[in-house]
Amino acid sequence: MDMSGMSGMDMSTAGMFTPTNKKVAHLYWYIVAGVVGVLVFRRLVDRARISRNKRKNQNQPGLVPGRPQNAFEQFYDTTITICRELAYPQLWTGTGKSSKYFTPPPLGRCLLLLTYWAVILTMLWSNVILSPSASNYAYKWEIVGFRAAWVSVTQLPLIYILSGKANIITLLTGISYERLNWLHRWVGRTIFLTVIVHWSYFFTEWSIADFVKLEFETMPMVKYGFGAWATLGWMVITGFGFFRTLSYELWFLQHLAAALVLLWLVHKHVPSYAAYNVWFAVGVVVFDRVVRTVLVLVINFHVLPSKTASTSPARRIGHEAEVVNLSNEFIRVKIRNVKFSWRPGQHVYLSIPRAGILEAHPFTIASVPKSISGQPGSNDVELYLRVHNGFTKRLHRRCQNQMTPRTFLSFVSGPWGNPPSIERFESLIFVATGNGASFTLPIFRQTVLANSNIRHISFVWIFRRAEQLEWFREQLQSAAATARKRNVKVNIQIFITGDAPSRPRSPADSDSLLKQASDTDSTQEEKSGHGLPKPSTEADLLKSPADKQEAGTVRQNSVSSSSISSDRPPIYVGYGRPQLDGLVRPVVEDAWGETGILACGGSQFTGQMRNYVARLSDERGVHKGTGAQGIYLFCETYGW
Structure with missing residues (x-):
């Protein structure tokens, strides 16, 4: 990215x-x-x-x-809807071991x-x-090379802005x-290509003049430039x-x-009047x-550690992390x-030195803070980790054959994210x-x-193993009861994709929505339910794994309304992959x-959610x- 007259013939050409x-x-x-200003305006x-709406609701309860409410809002919402319908669709999602890495971004990002x-x-x-008749035609190679240099180095600060957790774009736009992060990668790839234009035009001129070797010997900045390009590549x-x-x-x-x-190589390569990009x-x-x-x-550093009712001693450095293996696949x-x-939906970076020195990995917080729950006791962060290679696998090994949770020194960074x-x-x-x-x-x-105007909530959870119900058994029970007290219409639907009893396959097997999202072994034949499940009692949902085995697992048969607790809405439990339209359309209509x-799952699952919501909005x-009325989709994936 040299802008100082690398031609060797006229050292003043850069100034031109x-x-x-x-x-x-x-x-x-x-x-x-x-x-960024447009995004700030929208925010x-x-x-x-x-x-x-909050102020109006105080004087006018029940405001939707x-x-x-007026022509401006109607125009604004219509514009946002059109943008959403363009942005949501996922053109294609790779599902193979190699093809998944070539999945394009959603249409809006494209x-x-x-x-x-x-x-x-x-x-x-x-x-x-330049045309041959131009007065500066002799500089036809350099003019492109210098322009490409400026275009390249000007983009440099943006890739560093987009790579940081505490960056100005996030602070302003939310x-x-x-x-x-996806844009960070694509801007980096773009700079790599514009740098090729930069050095290729200069190199062509040197080759024509037959002094490539002389440039490398007399202009040290050339070597730094190629080093920067190789590093970026x-x-x-x-x-x-x-x-x-x-x-x-x-x-x-x-x-x-x-x-x-x-950064060091670019600083050594560019002249002083362009170095502000590096310092930026x-x-x-x-x-x-x-x-x-x-x-x-x-x-993580507590000068005055508080005394709590926790059984673990207070620490001045770090936190106590209680780790227990839930299965061969998951850790709590x-x-x-x-x-x-x-805020619910945020994540933290967790570091446990005994499982990996200087390693910190992001995990979504599965609990709510005391400021929201209002429950007594300590303010605990609860995480559920899927076991992969590396950090989680080492942590899983350290807790094998442990009947009780094992305690580790841990450090956290965060919370991060803006749900x-x-x-x-x-x-x-x-x-x-x-x-x-x-x-x-x-x-x-x-x-x-919360004291909000939410009138209808549908909560759908699809997973492989019936024992995973035990993760959030108490939370689901409490949420169902609270919603009933607040007169909020709630549908809680549970789908188990891996433990279904033998029964004839149904047309729902052709629904590809959850083929990847169910996280099932591709060698294991899965059973499918019939779209939405028939109701089961909340007692069935909250049984322990042992009770489920004794009763032949959760049943799909309809239960009379008299058997359902009168103070809580029913929770539906079914086996197989549900039909997406039956989950979303009734609530929207x-x-x-x-x-x-709000959807969270693998890339194929979120991709199909995007396509369905875009079609439904247009329809x-x-x-x-x-x-x-409006339909807003927020997709959270397992990784980024």
């Missing part, structure tokens, strides 16, 4: 192009600022509407949230990328293709860092999902080291690390008596597969405990205001004169 190229660089950041409008590339291509090639190649999953810990360490080396990126990295370090110190970690609060606010919705649908319930259940509990759909003509 610098003013114009600086204007192009400034235009790039004006565009970025404009996009402010949404918050203002929520605040206004999320319903447009359109954003195409727009970004259009901007980059316009910046790169505008007014740089879009959590992990939902920006290494980061791009190893940044693909295949390499990240081989050994995430090793990948992260080398990626962090490469990112720092890249350095400032971004320093700010992110300082904020995260301060949070870690505040959370309970971090005792933390001194911070969190959607429930105050904007009139109806809510939660759909989770496997341990994705760690994300949906806390928000469900928050919803029934019954909604008076906006419906929020119903949401906010397009039919009277159908």
Whole structure:
């Protein structure tokens, strides 16, 4: 990314192009600022509407949230709906061992990328293709090389902004860092290509003039430039999902080291008047690390440890983490008596030195803080971990054959993430597969405990093993009872995909929605239910695994209403994969205001949720004169 006259023939050529190229660089950041400004505007409008509805609800109880009240809101909601219908669809999802790494982003992200590339291509090639009659035609190679250099180095700070947890875009827009990570990777790939344009044009000129060797000998910045390009190429190649999953810990360490080396190489390569891009990126990295370090110190170092009723002694450094193996596939970690609060749906980074020194991994918090639950006792963070290679596998080994939870010293960082606010919705649908319930259940509990205008809630959980019901048995029981007391209509539907008794297969077997989301062994033949299950009593749901074995597992037969507890709504339990339309459409059609759909699962599951919601919104003509109200979809995946 040299901008100082690397041709060797005319060292003043850089000055000829610098003013114009600086204007192009400034235009790039004006565009970025404009996009961020639009997102900030949307955030402010949404918050203002929520605040206004809160005030109106005090004088006008029963006000329907999320319903447009005037012409401006109608226009705004219609615009948002059109954008959602364009953004939600998933064009294709790979399901094979290799093809899954080539799954494209959702349509909305693809359109954003195409727009970004259009901007980059316009910046790169505008007014740089010279005709033979041009007065500066002799510099036809250099003018493109210098422009590509500026376009490349100007993008550099953005990839570092998008890589940080505490970054300015997240702080302004409220879009959590992990939902920006995909853009971080694609901007990096884009820079890699524009750098190729930069050095290839200069190299072509040197080759024509036959002084390639002279350039490398007399211009040290050339070597640093190629080193920076090679480092960036290494980061791009190893940044693909295949390499990240081989050994995430090793990948992260080398990626962090490469990112720092890249900044040093670029600083050595570019001239002083372009070095502000490097220092901008350095400032971004320093700010992110300082904020995260301060949070870690505040959370994990206790100058005056509190005395609690906990059986574990108070610590001045770190926290007590009680770890127990739930099965060969899952671990439960309970971090005792933390001194911070969190929003349901957020996650923390967990580090347990005895399972991995200097390793920290993100896990969704499956519990709600005392400030929401109001329950006595310590403020505990509960996590459910799926056993994979590396950290979780080592932790699982350390707790094998333990009848009681084993205690470890742990450190946490967070909480991170920005789940959607429930105050904007009139109806809510939660759909989770496997341990994705760690994300949906806390928000469900928050919803029934909060004093909101939510009228209808549907909670759906699809998982493989019947014993997983025991994870959240008490929480489901409490949430069902609380919802009944608050006159909130609640449907809790449980689907078990791996333990169904033998019975004839049904047409539901052809529904591919949950083929990957059910997390079943591909060698095991699964049984399917008949769409939505017939009701079962809550007593069936809350039986222990031993009781289920004795009773022949949860039954699908209909139970008379007299057998269902009168103070709690029934919880439906069924086997097999449910039909998506039967889970979502009834709630959406019954909604008076906006419906929020919060889904958590694998990539194929969330992809099909995206496609279905986009089709349903278009079919119903949401906010397009039919009277159908908004549908908002928030997808959380197992990884990013």
